[in-house]
Amino acid sequence: MNRKTLYLTQAAIIAAAYVVLTLPFAQFAFGQIQFRLAEALTMLAVLTPAAIPGLFIGCLLTNTIYPSGLGLIDIVFGSLATLAAAWLTWRLTQFFKTRQINKWWTALIALLPPVALNALIVGFYLPFLLPDIQPGFLVIAGFMLSIALSEAFVVYVIGWPLLIGLKKTKLKFYEDK
Numbered sequence: 001m002n003r004k005t006l007y008l009t010q011a012a013i014i015a016a017a018y019v020v021l022t023l024p025f026a027q028f029a030f031g032q033i034q035f036r037l038a039e040a041l042t043m044l045a046v047l048t049p050a051a052i053p054g055l056f057i058g059c060l061l062t063n064t065i066y067p068s069g070l071g072l073i074d075i076v077f078g079s080l081a082t083l084a085a086a087w088l089t090w091r092l093t094q095f096f097k098t099r100q101i102n103k104w105w106t107a108l109i110a111l112l113p114p115v116a117l118n119a120l121i122v123g124f125y126l127p128f129l130l131p132d133i134q135p136g137f138l139v140i141a142g143f144m145l146s147i148a149l150s151e152a153f154v155v156y157v158i159g160w161p162l163l164i165g166l167k168k169t170k171l172k173f174y175e176d177k
Helices: 003-029 037-047 051-065 073-098 105-110 114-131 137-167
Strands: none
Touching: 003 037, 003 051, 037 051, 037 073, 037 105, 037 114, 037 137, 051 073, 073 105, 073 114, 105 114, 105 137, 114 137
């Protein structure tokens, strides 16, 4: 298969999977808890750079088409947080590869950007978008912590084992050469 075709196909499949894994569970994906099952797919950025546009487009579509979404701020900044997190995950993975550090904990570190960026970015603006919330320092800190915990759960309890399983398969992922 042509490398460009493989890259585009994987990105499109990842974007579609993100939407499919988020929208049916939307009541848990758009509040203070932000339990998005699709965020487990952030681990794909460890395996392929195609996950970077795939996760971004998937998040952008999800935030755009959810009927009672949180508006333009969430569409733009939530999607950009996902884009930055996927890119940082890929870059951390490449950093470890170029230094030939192949330890079990490298994937744990590479998966930190989705947790940290979503907690900081989404946790900051979310209190301003939800009704009946009086944003203040403690409220914003609480939202950041809540999002960090729910994101960490999805990324590490669901995504990391999925990553380990995918690494053991013979599936071919697009790689920069």
